[in-house]
Amino acid sequence: MKFSKIFLLLLAPYFAFCQITLDSIADGTTYTYIASPNGAGPYPAVLYNHGGLGPVIGGDLRATCIALAQAGYFVRAEKRQETTAIVGHLAEVETALDDLRADSRADTSCVTIMGFSRGGLLTLQAAVLHPEKVHAIIMMAPANANGQLDARVTNLISIDDPSLVLVSNNDTFQDQHVILAQMVYDSLIGANKTANIHIYPSYDSNGDMAVTSADDGHELFFSVQEPYWSDIMNFLGANCSVNSIEKTEFLRYESSVFPNPLSTKATLKIYSQNKSDYDLAIFDMLGRRIKNLSTCETEIIISKKDFRSGTYLYIVYEQGILVSRGSFVVD
Numbered sequence: 459m460k461f462s463k464i465f466l467l468l469l470a471p472y473f474a475f476c477q478i479t480l481d482s483i484a485d486g487t488t489y490t491y492i493a494s495p496n497g498a499g500p501y502p503a504v505l506y507n508h509g510g511l512g513p514v515i516g517g518d519l520r521a522t523c524i525a526l527a528q529a530g531y532f533v534r535a536e537k538r539q540e541t542t543a544i545v546g547h548l549a550e551v552e553t554a555l556d557d558l559r560a561d562s563r564a565d566t567s568c569v570t571i572m573g574f575s576r577g578g579l580l581t582l583q584a585a586v587l588h589p590e591k592v593h594a595i596i597m598m599a600p601a602n603a604n605g606q607l608d609a610r611v612t613n614l615i616s617i618d619d620p621s622l623v624l625v626s627n628n629d630t631f632q633d634q635h636v637i638l639a640q641m642v643y644d645s646l647i648g649a650n651k652t653a654n655i656h657i658y659p660s661y662d663s664n665g666d667m668a669v670t671s672a673d674d675g676h677e678l679f680f681s682v683q684e685p686y687w688s689d690i691m692n693f694l695g696a697n698c699s700v701n702s703i704e705k706t707e708f709l710r711y712e713s714s715v716f717p718n719p720l721s722t723k724a725t726l727k728i729y730s731q732n733k734s735d736y737d738l739a740i741f742d743m744l745g746r747r748i749k750n751l752s753t754c755e756t757e758i759i760i761s762k763k764d765f766r767s768g769t770y771l772y773i774v775y776e777q778g779i780l781v782s783r784g785s786f787v788v789d
Contacts, residue, residue: 502565
């Protein structure tokens with residue numbers, strides 16, 4: 459089937475999440491989002507810890523769960539208690555981590571813990587306390603919370619997994635988050651840990667196409683968006699990738715895109731000994747489904763004219779089970 463025929467198979471917007479399961483469940487006085495690719499799994503797992511203060515939530519629990527589940531991960535995101543004081547929040551994160559790992563859909567050999575602002579601090583604290591339960595760490599603009607971050611970075615000896623630190627260059631409204639993020643990164647490197655940091659250009663938070671002193675870089679992480687989301691996807695792919703394919707009853711699919719990046723067109727090759735129909739979904743790095751089709755063809759032509767410049771993720775499903783994934787770049 460030629461790639462141009464994909465347009466005939468585009469799903470309506472209300473079918474956007476047909477390949478994942480998303481639940482919102484009551485959790486005491488708060489709630490929890492759980493999202494997973496359709497199927498039994500197990501899938502590499504991610505725990506997302508939001509930011510905010512009191513009743514104000516920093517970050518998007520629902521959209522983050524959806525985007526990660528569409529990329530092949532089993533995800534849990536809990537709204538913590540609405541207290542200004544952070545006392546008791548770490549215990550909630552520890553319980554959430556155990557609940558995530560206890561779910562049969564979670565691959566406990568591949569667990570990432572990630573968090574934004576206060577959630578970034580809590581992520582680091584939980585990773586230090588429970589290194590045996592965590593395999594990758596992502597911190598977005600971690601908060602200090604009255605010196606708790608300062609205290610934590612003095613002892614990172616137990617961390618034995620790669621870490622990613624993200625911050626926007628004008629993230630200075632709530633706190634000096636650029637300095638704090640750099641401190642976390644420097645402390646990890648100083649402790650001989652594997653870590654990387656991305657300091658993004660100043661964020662235009664009010665969307666007026668001009669960055670001024672009124673723009674708050676902290677808001678970059680309020681939504682699932684670029685430029686940071688592709689860095690998270692790349693980090694997960696390198697350190698806690700979808701490896702549950704071999705654990706299903708389906709034979710492993712092989713897939714590749716060449717040339718990649720593509721300047722005019724490329725060929726997406728998909729091969730399996732099953733030689734049966736499969737579903738192919740293509741997403742942009744905001745987790746939005748761009749194209750979808752069902753076919754048994756082994757070669758799909760990708761044409762630049764059908765895409766904007768950027769990075770795209772493709773996922774191959776057989777009978778609702780994720781069996782292969784990859785990405786390609788359109789120049």
